[in-house]
Every structure is written in structure tokens, then in C-alpha cells.
Amino acid sequence: MRNVLSTKILTKDQRRAIPSDQYQLVEYDAIHVELIDINTNQTADYHIFTSKNAVRGFLKANLQSRPCFCVGSKTKQFLEENGQKVVKSAKNAQELARFIEKNHKNTSFLFFRGNRSRKELPTILTTAGIALAEIEVYKTELIHKKFEQQFDSLLFFSPSGVESFCSMNSMGIATAYCIGTTTAEKALVYTKNVCVAKHPTIEDVIKLLTIPDQLGTDRGYYTKLN
Structure with a gap:
């Protein structure tokens, strides 16, 4: 029996995908997200979202819609479910920024983000001379919790989830299964035992855990980073 810690409370369906006869699952929310009330008159040709939380913050503010660029299939799906037109989605922020740099140099963008968002995307776009304004629409708070047991x-x-867990705990010999490359890069600060899901979804992280190593590479579910 392997001890597994999820740094996010899973849904019933996600929990069922982890066989209870093979894994002892512990769950907690490593971060807390709070939407911010905003009032802005800023406009642009396009909007950028790198998370569903950013979309939630935008929707709460009831701002005028624009065609969107986003990171992740779940963010894209959430935008479309809420009536937003998605022009382009990418696996990570750097890939999205490079696409915009190459194909949309003469347009303007509003980037809806959280207080702990990484800087790759705005750095790439502003360095390329692309008009970009940033609006903070949510705050992420780290939930510090100490665990006495060791996990396999x-x-x-998220990178914030890694930071939150490691603020009170050591990874030890555990393997870190990460939703994307930015989260994996953060985990590599604390351990060399890191794997990253091919697609940035919770379901793919669970596949990453439950599919044997010898099958994972062949099926393309993950890449090992160590």
C-alpha cells in the first residue's frame, strides 16, 4: 500500500480513479483562492487567462468580453462554457507568449492574473514590444500544514501548492507528480524525483500516479524530470 498526498481536495470521480486497494489517499487544500473586486475601464484587443481562477475573477467583474488566449484545456473549456471565444490555447504560459510574439505583434492584450502569477508571459510580451496591461483578479494564500507521516x-x-507543502514538510524520497512544467520546475527545487503530466489536468496527474512506469512512457502520459 502506497501513501499518497493530494494537495487539492479531489472530486468523487477523481478519487475513484485511485485504486483504494493500492493507495492510501490523504487530501487537503494547500492553497486558498479569493476573488478580488475590481473596477477598471481598461480595454484591449484580446484577453489572456492562464487559469480558471483568473476566468472566475473576470466573470465576477462583469467586464466586456474580448476574444481570448489561454493556458490549458480546462481553462479553454471553462471560457467557452461561459460564452467566451477562445482564439488559441497552449500547454503553458511560455508557449502561449511565444505564439503571441510571433503572430500578434501589433495588437493589445489584457492579462487577468493572480497575485502569485509567474512572470514569463508578461516578460516575453513586453520585451517584444507588445502592448500588455495586467489586472489582478484573485489572491492565492498558502495554507501551511505539517504532516507527521511520510508519503510515497x-x-x-500549482507552483504555489508545492511552496505551501514544502514550507512545513520535506518531500523526502517521495515522487512529485505535477500538473504542468511550471509546477514541476518548482518541485525540482526540493527533489529530483519529479514527473509531469502530458496534459495539464487533474485527471492526467492521477493517470501519472496509477499507470505503471513501464507503460507510462509508451502511452505518453508523462515525462520524467530528474
């Missing part, structure tokens, strides 16, 4: 596997869904 750790499931991470």
Missing part, C-alpha cells in the same frame, strides 16, 4: 507520492497542481 505527492500530487501537485
